[in-house]
């Protein structure tokens with residue numbers, strides 16, 4: 166599903182070029198549940214942003230679902246992202262001027278889901294995440310943990326083939342955190358959704374099927 170070849174992410178700093186990622190070669194198969202681990206500053210989030218097509222200032226080759234991302238223009242990358250990727254990023258904020266319900270509807274509108282089908286899909290998601298009572302509230306009327314739950318619900322609502330998660334349980338209570346990890350595991354095992362998560366937590370990594378470790382921007386064995 167994903168193949169990175171000799172990917173570098175370099176920041177031109179005053180003291181000289183800084184390699185946030187150096188010569189990354191990585192293959193991720195459909196149905197993998199991969200955890201990216203490593204010390205702070207090792208390049209985990211940088212890698213996830215490249216995989217998620219949020220960042221384009223890298224060099225090397227990136228194939229996603231057979232598409233050569235390194236050759237695609239901005240519009241094609243955006244289409245690929247909207248169609249196939251769900252994000253659970255702590256920094257990937259909900260839209261503040263939309264209600265919980267409207268936030269959940271967005272990924273469906275990107276995928277041209279007919280309006281008549283959207284309502285039942287959004288209601289199912291609200292139900293599944295126990296946030297039915299919050300549907301008309303705005304993100305700033307929710308606690309941090311509730312916002313994160315809505316973020317997870319939004320990432321999953323359009324059934325993406327690939328889920329990218331950056332510390333997906335960061336703001337959640339341990340029970341809620343376990344619930345999210347179990348849901349990820351279920352989506353992975355029963356629906357074949359490919360998941361890549363960045364985590365510092367050995368417990369969270371144990372839900373996945375393999376770990377890639379980064380150190381100083383390089384994959385270490």
Ligand SMILES: Nc1ncnc2c1ncn2[C@@H]1O[C@H](COP(=O)(O)OP(=O)(O)OP(=O)(O)O)[C@@H](O)[C@H]1O
Pocket residue numbers: 176183185203204205206207208209210211212
């Ligand atoms: N805009 C930038 N300009 C310069 N250097 C940057 C920039 N963004 C990130 N870096 C550097 O790239 C390196 C990797 O950062 P990244 O956020 O990917 O680390 P991380 O492994 O996700 O860390 P953490 O676990 O603390 O979130 C860090 O040394 C960081 O300082």
